[in-house]
Amino acid sequence: MDKSPLITSNHSALFQIDVYVVVFTLRENRLQVLLNDLPSAGAWQIPGLALPTDLSLEETAAQCVAKYTGLHEAYLEQLYTYGDPDRNAVSVVYFALVPADSLLTPLDESAADWFPVDTLPPLILDHGDILTYALRRLRYKLEYSAVGFELLPDYFSLSELQSTYEIILGEKLDKRNFRRRILQAGIIESTPRRRTGEGRPAQLYRYRPDAVAEVKARRLFP
Amino acid sequence: MDKSPLITSNHSALFQIDVYVVVFTLRENRLQVLLNDLPSAGAWQIPGLALPTDLSLEETAAQCVAKYTGLHEAYLEQLYTYGDPDRNAVSVVYFALVPADSLLTPLDESAADWFPVDTLPPLILDHGDILTYALRRLRYKLEYSAVGFELLPDYFSLSELQSTYEIILGEKLDKRNFRRRILQAGIIESTPRRRTGEGRPAQLYRYRPDAVAEVKARRLFP
DNA sequence: GCAAAAGTGTTACAGTTACACCCATGG
DNA sequence: CCATGGGTGTAACTGTAACACTTTTGC
Incomplete structure (x- = not known):
């Protein structure tokens, strides 16, 4: 050896x-x-x-x-x-x-x-x-990095993603602020798909594999 | 074995x-x-x-x-x-x-x-x-954590500490902002010692071993 | 038409940045 | 007394947090 x-x-x-x-x-x-x-x-x-x-x-x-x-x-x-x-x-x-x-x-x-x-x-x-x-x-x-979607299927709604964050972080997040930040971060992109079910159908998003992310990114959540 | x-x-x-x-x-x-x-x-x-x-x-x-x-x-x-x-x-x-x-x-x-x-x-x-x-x-x-003083002797001046940060980060920092933040972070404390040399003598500081630091601390520098 | 979830902007506040002068000492 | 580095506060600005209503669908 x-x-x-x-x-x-x-x-x-x-x-x-x-x-x-x-x-x-x-x-x-x-x-x-x-x-x-x-x-x-x-x-x-x-x-x-x-x-x-x-x-x-x-x-x-x-x-x-x-x-x-x-x-x-x-x-x-x-x-x-x-x-x-x-x-x-x-x-x-x-x-x-x-x-x-x-x-x-x-x-x-x-x-x-x-x-x-x-x-x-x-x-x-x-x-x-x-x-x-x-x-x-x-x-x-x-x-600060947004790996939440790794716990979700390929296509997911913003509400599902927010719920993921809330469960892991153990605290409620503001819906509007959450959406604004996660979209501004540019790590996910909207797709034409929609999820239907109870209530208004949700736009589905997916991870952008080309997202650089995290490099010098400010903290996303408090 | x-x-x-x-x-x-x-x-x-x-x-x-x-x-x-x-x-x-x-x-x-x-x-x-x-x-x-x-x-x-x-x-x-x-x-x-x-x-x-x-x-x-x-x-x-x-x-x-x-x-x-x-x-x-x-x-x-x-x-x-x-x-x-x-x-x-x-x-x-x-x-x-x-x-x-x-x-x-x-x-x-x-x-x-x-x-x-x-x-x-x-x-x-x-x-x-x-x-x-x-x-x-x-x-x-x-x-975000303030380990800079690990590169300095036990007692050091704020200017020395700032210079350390500037060398490692590769950018100039504002003197007043630097001092305010590093002191607010509560990780160093002033001591009675002073360093004499050219110019006005500097107050010397040292690390507070009891500092919790870093836990949930916001980023200290840009 | 109503229940249920999706979606959307603005204002107040807090934290960050930018900035210039006086102070204490040694030579 | 002057050169050198030490020390100090405020005002503009930028990013963050708080907040309520309208929209779209299934039943």
Whole structure:
């Protein structure tokens, strides 16, 4: 097994690398997170995979999302890397956002389930802290970058988007101000589609993949 | 060698983990970064150490700073973790801020040197990109959190602090606005000390270790 | 025609920027 | 007494927050 050519270590320690993914979605009007049952510990854990030799960290994270949700695309962002001196493993943690409607695909045989972020089961080790941190980062991110639509289907109404923000941030937002800002930010664009249902039909919007966004963007929400 | 109890991997790959630290300081009125000569490659690299079994990631980063600067305390923050599928090593990158005046301590025998961030030598691999990213993160951080004083001695004048910000952000700031904001933010406090020299003596300030700061703090600078 | 959700502008306020002069010391 | 850097307040402006009614559809 080759060593990195750049750093020669004295006692050349080797580690297993675990890639964990905190997967968020929006179900039943609540922000929920995917957890994996670990009966041997009588507790739940954030789903993860050991890094294999032939995949990058992000590919492994994506594969982890696929394994537990059936989705082969998701918004992924690296969160933090934890290294315990005790056990010789290092944990690289990502967070992912997946749209709830696409989750009909059955889960893997593995015993994973969704939990609202405010009513979590007992978690192993420091996974509770990691979740808390992930949630904080998600809220921060939302405030100045507008990733909310990652939790929605490709086409969505502004009311749905606003509701997403309200659920995650945990506060009511002003409808007119919300629309003005989100449109001024230029990250979504209106489409000819409309959603019909109760009340007046809603114009549908979609993400503009070419949006630069976030670069030097002011905070969008208070 | 034990495996992590949480994730059982099929082909149980093991990796060397390299901890790199992008060390920034302020010398000669320029933001400078510490680099390590790698004559075999004819290029320079970000200083790093292989993670040993008995240290945490952050401890290893701190030790790396100590090795190359002689400083046993520094502001440290995790930046990003890079995983190449090619070579079987994973790189956890930190950035550090060290006050220039404390650097009189001689460097390790290793061939490390300081370079202004705008005139870098050839760098190995993706270290140039990593540096660019570290610099962006430093600027972001400075804008809303006020870590500038980490580059200054314990006691400093407001003019020195302002100059620090101007050098890093690359733009002139208004003296009165700067003072008002930095004081309102409540992260530094005035001390009885004064610095004498040319012109009127300056009141000296120091960091308030008890400052909560940054939590929900608005951006401090444009 | 009414219930239900979508859509739309303006005003008051707060925070930010721009700006110029006096002060304390050392030489 | 003068050169040098330290220190101070206000007014115009810009961005943000608060707010209520009209529109379109399904039933």
